[in-house]
Amino acid sequence: FRTSALLEGYGVYSRMTAREHVQRAANAKGVVVDTDETLERVGIPGAADRKAGGFSKGMRQRMAVGMALVGEPDLLILDEPSTGLDPNGVRELRDIIREENRRGATVFFSSHLIDQVEAVCDRVGILKNGEMVTEGDVDDLRAxxxxxxxxxxxxxxxxxxxxxxxxxxxxxxxxxxxxxxxxxxxxxxxxxxxxxxxxxxxxxxxxxxxxDPSLEEIFEEATLGALTPAGQDESGSGAGGGGGPGDGGPDDAGDDGGSEAGERSAPDRAETPTEGDA
Structure with missing residues (x-):
């Protein structure tokens, strides 16, 4: 069972190129990778031989997503994956998540952007103060x-x-x-x-x-205590996850994070925690 992760607070090696970062991830995982194909998939093929120290935040994020995709993981954990991406980049990221899901992977991601969670998730879990207050597919939560x-x-x-x-x-x-x-x-x-x-x-x-109520309204109700977990009268408990690209460097490229989370999972396993501060 292969797991890969992208941590919001990852770092990059400023003197290494994008190609070298992807190859380093492949070496760490013991797999063979087509670096050009990976960088093409995340939208930075022209930056393959540029040093990451000169990358914008969005380019760093795309490269880190590519590193997480190396090795076709069974479980892909993405913590705030849209950080630094423009609207086109966010749309392309959603496409990648759907492609990974169709391949058979479970994708778990956390995000402050509830509309992004609603756009891509099979199931959603909402956390308050580190405890799961409700979870289910969006239609179930609406009901x-x-x-x-x-x-x-x-x-x-x-x-x-x-x-x-x-x-x-x-x-x-x-x-x-x-x-x-x-x-x-x-x-x-x-x-x-x-x-x-x-x-x-x-x-x-x-x-x-x-x-019907939006996921944002469901989130507000859940964190204020109006929405209870399925089969319970009071809030349940649980946890949402994060991770790292597997090859962080000394240069910090992340923001403060994580008050809302979502996940898309494979057809035979549909679990998706979403996280929130209240």
Whole structure:
């Protein structure tokens, strides 16, 4: 079983080239590597023979990702892998993660960027103060949160109706514009009652849409204690991970890190902790 990791606080050898860094990772793992192919995959083929001391932060990050990919690991651990990358680099990183997953690898990554976690993960775990407070696939977490926003298209929004909606048990927030009523409710019954109340109010109700909570909203609920682990009444415990590229050097190239984490895993093993400070 082969494991490889990229640690956020890794270092590089300023006098070594990108090619030498990748080859050094291959030597450490006892594998043969095509350095040109690896650097092409991470988007820096033209920098193969340049010394890493002159690299930008994004180029260092791409090189470190390439080092972590050496040897086709079964488990790939990426700690804040998008650090220093521009939007194109982030998109390319997501593609690499998906490619590794299709190859059969489990990919675990931690990130402050919850939208990146939501874009790529099979399963998510949320940590608070070093303990797992909830985990599951995103749809499962949404179902456990059981909250959504209902937007109703109407012709008028009388204050009396807004008051009635706020009085429904399970309705958490109500707002209105000239042509819309927006109701945030927890549970299917409160949402249904709110829609029935709007329909009976003769306000020209024509249509409605329902928006499920985002992963960011799930994270906020979980770290504030509103979302409990599956099968438990109180928060559970656990841990999220990180790692290193396997060949750190003396030059620090990382930032402070890790309040949110996510992971994409292989089809036969779908586990993904995500981490958070509160």
């Amino acid at each position: 456990r949160l059981d909250a959504s926003v209902v937007t109703a298209a109407v012709e008028s929004t009388p204050d009396s109706l807004l008051g009635e909606l706020r009085a429904i048990d399970g309705v958490e927030e109500v707002s209105a514009t000239d042509r819309q009523m927006v109701v945030t409710a927890r549970g299917g019954v409160p949402k249904l009652r709110a829609l029935e109340r709007i329909e009976r109010a003769n306000v020209g109700f024509t249509d409605f849409t329902t928006t």
